[in-house]
Amino acid sequence: MIRQTILKRLRLAACLLPLAVMSVATPAHAWTRTPHAVVGWIAEAELKKDNPAVWQKVKALLGDGELYDEAVAKWADDVRTSYPNLAHSVRIPVLGTVPLASDPACIADSPQTICADKAIAQYSAILHDASGHSAAERLDALKFILHLVGDLHQPLHGTEPGGAQTKVIIPGGILNVDAGGNAIATDIHSVWDYAIVKRHLGNDGTANTLGWELWGNTSLNPPVGGTARDWAVESRDLAKKYIFLDPVTPSSNDAYKVAACGGRTGIVCPSTAKVLPADYETRNYYLVSYRLKQAGLRLADVLVNALTTTI
Structure with missing residues (x-):
């Protein structure tokens, strides 16, 4: 009876998501389509190797x-306007203490917003409930889980601010040169979404090639386990350490860091873009590759937990 009551509430929440009328201002999409597809590649490889029965259930939904597939991995971004109260992030302040999981850390002034950590739990319950949901509903849940697990491993999707208002110039950066060869500014969020992976892949790399690379790299062995909330806190801590300046304690790496401003910080971002070192993208690739592989392995675990036995 308790399980049925919980599932009924989850189903109701899922049905209400597209009907909410108030939009939430959130940063740019986390990871672009190729990194999201890499997360799916690693999860699929892990399932085929260790849990083929679960993979067959996933495959039955995917057809x-x-x-x-990039169309599958980025689907949740494609339908964002239909789910205005579903945040692809957990907004944990980078300048302060980490709130309790029960606190509205995602969007503190928007209590109707469902944060990514809670959404993963919600959609996992839908995926698990084969008798209470159609195959189409469970496929949507699967695609949301795939995408949101990846999102929470992008460091700037566990933080407040998310970096969308912080302008930077990386000399020769992927996003910092226009068609005429002139230097232009971009935001730090987009650098982490796209430019770091693009710099590594070049013009010929794909999700398939990067998936093979990360899967075969046995020295890249990130820990798994934890909850979706834990993953968001990890992202916040990584952003605090590697992306944002500490306003109190300077470090030797401050040339690679930006001010924590914009969003709900109450701090106005500088009007002039910060010039970051030319090796910024390559320097941060290891962290991005680490988080992509970690996301893929954890996604496999989420699917195993949801699909090993269904109701």
Whole structure:
């Protein structure tokens, strides 16, 4: 009876998501389509190796698709306007203490918003409930889980601010040169979404090639486990350490860091873009690759927990 009551509430919340009328201002999409597809690639490889029965259940929902299909991996971004109260992040202040999981850390002044950590739990319950949901509903839940697990491993999707208002110039950066070869500014969020992975892949790399690379790299062995909330806190802590300046304690790496401003910090971002070192993208690739592989392995665990036995 308790399980049925919980699932009924989750189903009701899921049905209400598209009907909410108030939009939430959130930063740019986390990871672009290729990194999201890499997360799916790693999860699929892990399931095929260790849990083929669960993979068959995933495949039954996907039909002709794969978890690493970019159309599948980016679907949740494509439908964002239909789910205005579903945040692809957990907004944990980078300048302060980490709130309790029960606190509205995602959007403190928007209590109707469902944060990514809670959404993963909600959609996992839908995926698990084969008798109470149609195959189409469970496929949507699967695609949301795939995407949101990846999102929470992008460091700037566990933080407040998210970096969308922080302008930077990386000399020769992927996003910092226009068609005429002139230097232009971009935001630090987009650098982490796209430019770091693009710099590594070049013009010919794909989700498939990067998936193979990360999967075969046995020295890249990130820990798994934890809850979706834990993953968000990890992202916040990584952003605090590697992306944002500490306003109190300077470090030797401050040339690579930006001010924590904008969003709900109450701090106005500088009007002039900060010039970061030319090796910023390559320097931060290891952290991005680490989080992508970690996200893929954790996604596999989420799917195993949801699909090993269904109701």
